[in-house]
Amino acid sequence: MAKKIHVNGKLVTVSADDATPLLWVLREHLELTGTKFGCGIAQCGACTVHLDGQPVRSCVYPLSAITENQKITTIEGLSEDTNHPIQQAWAALDTPQCGYCQSGMIMACAALLDSNPNPSDDDINSTITNICRCGTFQRVREGIHLAAEIKAGKKVAKEMNSEQTETTNAVEFFDPNAASEQSSNALYTEVKA
Amino acid sequence: MSTHTIAVSRRRFLISTGAAGAGLSLGMMLPIGAHAAKSEKQPDEVNAWVVIHPDDTVVVRIARSEMGQGTLTGLVQMVAEELECNWDNVSWEYPTPGQSLERNRVWGNFSTGGSQGIRGSEKYVREGGAIARTLLVEAGANKLKDKPADCYAENGYVISKRSKKKVRFGEIASDAAQLVPPTEVTLKDPKDWKLIGKPIKRLDTQDKLNGKQVYGADLKLPGMLNASIKACPVFGGTVASFDESKVMKLPGVKSVVKVDDNAVAVIADTWWQAKTALDQLPIKWNEGPNANVSQADIEKSLTEGLTSDKDVFVGNENGDVNAGLKSAAKVVEATYHYPYQNHATMEPMNATAKWTKDRCEVWCPTQNGETALAAAADAAGLPQEQCDVYKIHLGGGFGRRASSHDYVRQSVLIAKAMPGTPIKLLWTREEDMQHGHYHPVTKARMVGGLNKEGYLDSLHMRISGQSIVAAIFPNFLKDGKDPFVFQGMMAEGDQAISYGIKNLLVDHAMRNPHVPPGFWRGVNANQNMVYMESFLDELAEAGSKDPLDFRRNLMKDHPKSLAVLEAVAKKSGWGQKSPKGIHRGLAVCNAFGSYVAACAEVSVDKSGAVVLERIVAATDPGHAVNPQQIEAQVSGSFVYGLSAMLYGECTVKDGHIEQSNFHDFPSLKIAQMPKVDTIVMPSGGFWGGVGEPTIAVAAPAVLNAIYAATGKRVRQLPLTKYSDVKIA
Numbered sequence: 001m002a003k004k005i006h007v008n009g010k011l012v013t014v015s016a017d018d019a020t021p022l023l024w025v026l027r028e029h030l031e032l033t034g035t036k037f038g039c040g041i042a043q044c045g046a047c048t049v050h051l052d053g054q055p056v057r058s059c060v061y062p063l064s065a066i067t068e069n070q071k072i073t074t075i076e077g078l079s080e081d082t083n084h085p086i087q088q089a090w091a092a093l094d095t096p097q098c099g100y101c102q103s104g105m106i107m108a109c110a111a112l113l114d115s116n117p118n119p120s121d122d123d124i125n126s127t128i129t130n131i132c133r134c135g136t137f138q139r140v141r142e143g144i145h146l147a148a149e150i151k152a153g154k155k156v157a158k159e160m161n162s163e164q165t166e167t168t169n170a171v172e173f174f175d176p177n178a179a180s181e182q183s184s185n186a187l188y189t190e191v192k193a
Numbered sequence: 194m195s196t197h198t199i200a201v202s203r204r205r206f207l208i209s210t211g212a213a214g215a216g217l218s219l220g221m222m223l224p225i226g227a228h229a230a231k232s233e234k235q236p237d238e239v240n241a242w243v244v245i246h247p248d249d250t251v252v253v254r255i256a257r258s259e260m261g262q263g264t265l266t267g268l269v270q271m272v273a274e275e276l277e278c279n280w281d282n283v284s285w286e287y288p289t290p291g292q293s294l295e296r297n298r299v300w301g302n303f304s305t306g307g308s309q310g311i312r313g314s315e316k317y318v319r320e321g322g323a324i325a326r327t328l329l330v331e332a333g334a335n336k337l338k339d340k341p342a343d344c345y346a347e348n349g350y351v352i353s354k355r356s357k358k359k360v361r362f363g364e365i366a367s368d369a370a371q372l373v374p375p376t377e378v379t380l381k382d383p384k385d386w387k388l389i390g391k392p393i394k395r396l397d398t399q400d401k402l403n404g405k406q407v408y409g410a411d412l413k414l415p416g417m418l419n420a421s422i423k424a425c426p427v428f429g430g431t432v433a434s435f436d437e438s439k440v441m442k443l444p445g446v447k448s449v450v451k452v453d454d455n456a457v458a459v460i461a462d463t464w465w466q467a468k469t470a471l472d473q474l475p476i477k478w479n480e481g482p483n484a485n486v487s488q489a490d491i492e493k494s495l496t497e498g499l500t501s502d503k504d505v506f507v508g509n510e511n512g513d514v515n516a517g518l519k520s521a522a523k524v525v526e527a528t529y530h531y532p533y534q535n536h537a538t539m540e541p542m543n544a545t546a547k548w549t550k551d552r553c554e555v556w557c558p559t560q561n562g563e564t565a566l567a568a569a570a571d572a573a574g575l576p577q578e579q580c581d582v583y584k585i586h587l588g589g590g591f592g593r594r595a596s597s598h599d600y601v602r603q604s605v606l607i608a609k610a611m612p613g614t615p616i617k618l619l620w621t622r623e624e625d626m627q628h629g630h631y632h633p634v635t636k637a638r639m640v641g642g643l644n645k646e647g648y649l650d651s652l653h654m655r656i657s658g659q660s661i662v663a664a665i666f667p668n669f670l671k672d673g674k675d676p677f678v679f680q681g682m683m684a685e686g687d688q689a690i691s692y693g694i695k696n697l698l699v700d701h702a703m704r705n706p707h708v709p710p711g712f713w714r715g716v717n718a719n720q721n722m723v724y725m726e727s728f729l730d731e732l733a734e735a736g737s738k739d740p741l742d743f744r745r746n747l748m749k750d751h752p753k754s755l756a757v758l759e760a761v762a763k764k765s766g767w768g769q770k771s772p773k774g775i776h777r778g779l780a781v782c783n784a785f786g787s788y789v790a791a792c793a794e795v796s797v798d799k800s801g802a803v804v805l806e807r808i809v810a811a812t813d814p815g816h817a818v819n820p821q822q823i824e825a826q827v828s829g830s831f832v833y834g835l836s837a838m839l840y841g842e843c844t845v846k847d848g849h850i851e852q853s854n855f856h857d858f859p860s861l862k863i864a865q866m867p868k869v870d871t872i873v874m875p876s877g878g879f880w881g882g883v884g885e886p887t888i889a890v891a892a893p894a895v896l897n898a899i900y901a902a903t904g905k906r907v908r909q910l911p912l913t914k915y916s917d918v919k920i921a
């Protein structure tokens with residue numbers, strides 16, 4: 001039952017039953033636990049990986065369906081230094097909450113951006129169907145748009161490496177310490193320490 | 194993978210320095226599977242809350258659990274605020290409940306629920322930081338040959354006011370640790386805060402971007418085996434028999450064990466092997482006394498409660514509601530329904546346990562390390578002193594991992610079958626869906642009486658349905674009454690009604706079906722606000738009043754509630770001509786110590802489907818520790834609340850839950866997500882929660898907007914099942 005598959009740029013040998021879903025091959029045979037189990041029936045997207053650059057839900061993808069020539073990329077192999085534009089945007093916006101869905105979310109969004117460098121909201125709506133029970137969708141959407149700008153060279157990551165988040169357009173913060181009038185419509189970019 | 198450290202997240206730049214450095218604090222290097230000497234104070238532990246290493250890195254210890262809600266970062270901000278350290282050098286760790294036990298509960302309560310993470314510990318964590326700072330200033334003064342009163346701490350240094358000489362925290366931490374802590378400290382005036390109130394980035398983001406974050410489901414220990422479990426689908430049923438000979442020869446299978454009297458687990462090399470074998474295992478159940486209970490039975494009992502005098506408890510009463518209704522110019526009546534919901538945390542229940550006859554250790558996601566420890570010790574048959582629980586970041590909590598540690602108990606019972614071998618129990622989604630502790634089911638009969646001017650004079654709200662407290666904390670019942678049922682409708686306190694109503698009666702007919710209930714993010718405010726805020730709009734219409742004007746009329750003595758309501762009305766442009774096709778709905782609520790309001794905006798597309806366009810939400814949490822995290826909680830809570838409102842329902846058939854996975858218990862997707870504009874308006878002077886309150890206003894604000902757009906009043910949830918309103 002030993003079989004060779006191509007994962008994150010390496011050819012590896014796994015000995016697992018042919019019917020074992022790719023998700024469990026990754027998690028239990030290759031110790032790549034970044035890819036998550038959420039439902040097991042292709043509903044939630046937590047297990048999303050790239051197969052030849054296309055997003056697939058690995059929980060319903062049996063080992064038998066994978067050939068040695070196909071290239072599998074998991075969250076661990078998405079980028080060298082957590083610097084895929086999606087990951088940079090996620091860091092800038094502090095997108096994850098519990099984070100459990102985020103490997104799959106990031107892989108789905110990275111695949112979208114790789115095939116569509118400037119996705120519209122409609123593109124996002126029709127492509128990203130991952131479940132996030134913490135509800136990070138607002139920053140996921142902002143993050144995809146930000147990643148598109150990073151990818152296009154319109155924004156650079158360094159600027160975003162600050163202690164405070166970039167999510168400014170959705171919050172009004174009445175900083176009680178900003179003295180004067182409580183009701184000033186201060187966006188919190190303006191109240192940065 | 195065998196050298197994980199638990200209980201630690203580090204800043205990126207700390208990884209190299211931290212891992213290489215000597216003299217690390219206990220939690221940081223505690224290898225999984227080892228039991229480190231627990232109670233000794235570490236040399237660089239300034240006090241229980243703060244460890245400072247020679248290289249100036251600061252480790253703050255946090256007892257509450259991080260499950261995505263950002264509490265961890267907020268609490269570290271609060272300790273660091275008083276400590277006056279350099280924020281760039283800060284990391285954190287979890288003490289274990291076992292360590293806490295040995296040190297006389299020095300870290301206080303571990304419970305992370307009820308939006309209590311910040312507000313329930315703000316004082317003692319800030320004091321912890323202030324005490325550590327005081328000790329550092331004294332040690333620094335000694336080193337600088339100056340008086341403590343003439344020195345101060347800033348940005349990781351102790352500085353002499355006179356000589357301007359300074360010394361790094363890292364140089365004096367071990368001296369500070371030897372000094373006698375002050376018994377009293379003065380906390381900073383809020384106007385001097387530098388970290389609290391700032392939209393600082395979370396401390397735990399990086400590892401969630403690249404797959405490095407280890408969740409309970411990912412844990413791997415040396416020699417570990419895996420288990421999959423199936424409990425009797427009918428609550429209260431038991432295992433009659435099973436035939437392990439059918440699966441023992443399957444690949445990887447090590448053992449088949451009965452767990453308590455109601456479940457069977459297969460232990461195997463890999464979890465997939467265990468699950469595959471369990472699927473093939475013939476099991477016979479004794480389904481027990483609930484085998485024939487159906488949803489219709491539950492509905493019938495709740496409907497009876499709507500008008501019954503039996504087992505009725507009064508939650509809030511003033512004036513004379515009967516007289517008020519009798520003399521009302523107009524009486525309006527409506528009945529509302531709210532279904533069972535599963536928490537459906539993204540990460541299914543799991544726990545890893547290792548048991549020997551004199552020690553038991555558990556690694557698990559939990560919202561309350563101490564309750565998990567109690568559950569583990571009970572299942573292990575050992576005193577708590579011989580057990581410990583290592584908390585791992587949660588893949589969602591929402592209340593499911595707060596009070597019921599059924600999964601911890603099971604994992605220990607399974608581990609007992611193979612002493613000395615760590616075994617990871619992971620539930621399937623199906624098991625998780627069918628063995629939850631569900632958002633309780635209730636109905637409400639609302640009767641309101643308007644005066645001649647068309648405003649509300651009298652209201653009777655009769656809640657009928659399930660009590661969480663009766664099932665989980667029966668000791669908290671007061672003469673049989675569950676006070677928490679009245680959340681958001683109470684007479685006073687941090688869950689009080691947002692209105693003053695001349696004649697008011699809110700009462701509860703307790704009807705407890707056999708389905709186990711649990712605290713579900715937002716808890717009873719969820720349904721109570723659907724009932725109250727929807728019905729207020731019905732009353733406003735009956736009185737020919739604008740919904741905002743109608744509410745204002747009741748809020749003269751509720752300035753904080755009125756302020757958040759006015760804030761969303763203003764920002765959304767309520768009362769002005771709305772953009773073409775936009776319809777609005779309002780809701781306001783006081784829960785978990787915060788004042789919140791929402792204005793939802795919807796439109797109707799060409800196909801007649803409703804589009805959720807935007808929700809403007811305002812929160813007054815008193816003090817706002819981290820506004821960008823509050824925004825994340827507000828918009829996240831709307832996903833949870835709207836998922837329930839639109840799709841979420843667990844129904845009962847033959848005693849078991851019918852739904853089994855996300856195909857029949859759907860969750861909101863990004864396509865349906867409205868834009869959320871968050872207003873954070875802290876008025877100071879109190880500490881309110883932020884993880885839960887806004888969830889309660891999402892559904893009623895949207896339902897009111899949908900009524901404005903379609904003329905359809907949805908009184909039974911989920912909307913997509915019980916109404917013909919289509920959602921785009």
Ligand code: FES
Nearest residue numbers: 038039042045059
């Ligand atoms: S685990 Fe594969 S889609 Fe949910």
Ligand code: FES
Nearest residue numbers: 098099101132134
């Ligand atoms: S971040 Fe928790 S489920 Fe998405």
